[in-house]
Structures are given as structure tokens and as C-alpha cells.
Amino acid sequence: MTYNNKPNPDDRSDNVEKLQSMIxxxxxxxxxxxxxxxxxxxxxxRAQIEAKNERRRESIDSFRAEIKDEAHAQENKYE
Structure with a gap:
């Protein structure tokens, strides 16, 4: 059996859209x-639900920061 050890190309073109969908x-x-x-x-x-929502808020903040990074990378053509 032959294995293809080549990595898949990095396609980040739709990362912003994916992150927005996740938010x-x-x-x-x-x-x-x-x-x-x-x-x-x-x-x-109640405490468990509130704690989970707090973690979700933190995730949303992280997603938004990542969107900014991705948008900046797209503007610079990923250089």
C-alpha cells in the first residue's frame, strides 16, 4: 500500500466566514x-449554565480576535 505523505495545501480563503458562522x-x-x-x-x-455561557463569551472574544488576524493576513496576501 502506498501512502501519500504530502500535506494538504493551506486554504485559508474562507476562514473569516467560518469564524463568523461559529460566532x-x-x-x-x-x-x-x-x-x-x-x-x-x-x-x-443554574451555575453550570451560567459558567458555560461565560466560556462561550470568552470563545466569541477569541473568534473575533482571530477574524481580525485573518482579515489582516488576507490584506497582506498571507505574507
């Missing part, structure tokens, strides 16, 4: 989690 879906998940808080059974469950 959109993360925000949707946060909104759903906020709605579920009114049905939370106890303080532990």
Missing part, C-alpha cells in the same frame, strides 16, 4: 441556554 452559532447557543435558565431545577444547574 453566530455560539450566540444562538447562549440565547437558548439563557432561556433554559428559567427551567433550571436548582442552583447547581
Amino acid at each position: 453566530f452559532h455560539t450566540i444562538q447557543n447562549m440565547e437558548e441556554a439563557e432561556k433554559s435558565l428559567e427551567y433550571a431545577n436548582d442552583d447547581t444547574q
Whole structure:
């Protein structure tokens, strides 16, 4: 059996769009989690939901920073 050990070319052309989509879906998940808080059974469950949403906020901040980096890289033609 022959293996192709060549790496795939780095195609970053749609990274910004993918990151924007990830932000959109993360925000949707946060909104759903906020709605579920009114049905939370106890303080532990509420705390878990709130902690998860805080991690989601941090992820969104990271996505936005990465979008800026990608946009800058595209402007400079990835040099």
C-alpha cells in the first residue's frame, strides 16, 4: 500500500466566514441556554449554565480576535 505523505495545501480563503458562522452559532447557543435558565431545577444547574455561557463569551472574544488576524493576513496576501 502506498501512502501519500504530502500535506494538504493551506486554504485559508474562507476562514473569516467560518469564524463568523461559529460566532453566530455560539450566540444562538447562549440565547437558548439563557432561556433554559428559567427551567433550571436548582442552583447547581443554574451555575453550570451560567459558567458555560461565560466560556462561550470568552470563545466569541477569541473568534473575533482571530477574524481580525485573518482579515489582516488576507490584506497582506498571507505574507
